[in-house]
Amino acid sequence: GNSVTQMEGPVTLSEEAFLTINCTYTATGYPSLFWYVQYPGEGLQLLLKATKADDKGSNKGFEATYRKETTSFHLEKGSVQVSDSAVYFCALSDGRGGSNYKLTFGKGTLLTVNP
Amino acid sequence: GAGVSQSPSNKVTEKGKDVELRCDPISGHTALYWYRQSLGQGLEFLIYFQGNSAPDKSGLPSDRFSAERTGGSVSTLTIQRTQQEDSAVYLCASSFLAATSPENEQYFGPGTRLTVT
Numbered sequence: 249g250n251s252v253t254q255m256e257g258p259v260t261l262s263e264e265a266f267l268t269i270n271c272t273y274t275a276t277g278y279p280s281l282f283w284y285v286q287y288p289g290e291g292l293q294l295l296l297k298a299t300k301a302d303d304k305g306s307n308k309g310f311e312a313t314y315r316k317e318t319t320s321f322h323l324e325k326g327s328v329q330v331s332d333s334a335v336y337f338c339a340l341s342d343g344r345g346g347s348n349y350k351l352t353f354g355k356g357t358l359l360t361v362n363p
Numbered sequence: 364g365a366g367v368s369q370s371p372s373n374k375v376t377e378k379g380k381d382v383e384l385r386c387d388p389i390s391g392h393t394a395l396y397w398y399r400q401s402l403g404q405g406l407e408f409l410i411y412f413q414g415n416s417a418p419d420k421s422g423l424p425s426d427r428f429s430a431e432r433t434g435g436s437v438s439t440l441t442i443q444r445t446q447q448e449d450s451a452v453y454l455c456a457s458s459f460l461a462a463t464s465p466e467n468e469q470y471f472g473p474g475t476r477l478t479v480t
Contacts, residue, residue, distance in 0.1 A: 291474055354405075
């Protein structure tokens with residue numbers, strides 16, 4: 249079956265530090281890949297997505313590239329802010345047979361950014 | 364515009380009681396999804412609706428769980444004879460595009476935190 253593996257947190261950084269959160273996946277077919285973010289006390293929000301190999305998703309200074317050869321979709325940001333403190337989830341939707349509806353999530357990575 | 368809304372935001376119930384959780388999707392969104400977020404299992408898919416029909420119910424953990432959607436809008440997730448292991452945050456999401464589209468983006472509600480005592 250499909251699965252998503254994220255680096256375990258928590259991750260603690262100082263403001264303006266570089267961020268990488270690793271994500272690798274296992275899927276048959278051609279999944280779409282997503283990063284979702286959950287800020288404290290709020291629901292899940294879509295941060296960025298990529299639907300095919302070599303696509304780069306980007307939003308709010310975050311970016312991730314769909315790497316089919318390494319089955320990875322690592323999240324990066326060049327300079328984090330305190331307001332980026334949240335839980336980040338990597339997810340995929342199964343591209344087989346039109347079943348893109350079902351999101352499979354990683355366990356989530358808690359990021360804390362200190363001033 | 365208004366996002367996905369869920370009610371109640373918190374629900375505490377006694378073991379053995381039935382509960383109903385409600386989801387109001389974004390207006391115009393044709394697909395609706397239910398997920399469960401728990402400490403032990405992370406985020407799990409439960410069921411999805413395209414219009415009023417549910418092509419995939421495979422994620423429902425037992426026959427105590429059921430869901431319906433009426434008028435292509437509001438959905439209700441019902442848990443009968445609740446057990447302590449049902450305690451979790453139940454998330455609803457909706458999407459504008461057909462659920463089977465590769466461009467499908469799901470927008471999530473704030474969730475209902477269910478505690479079974």
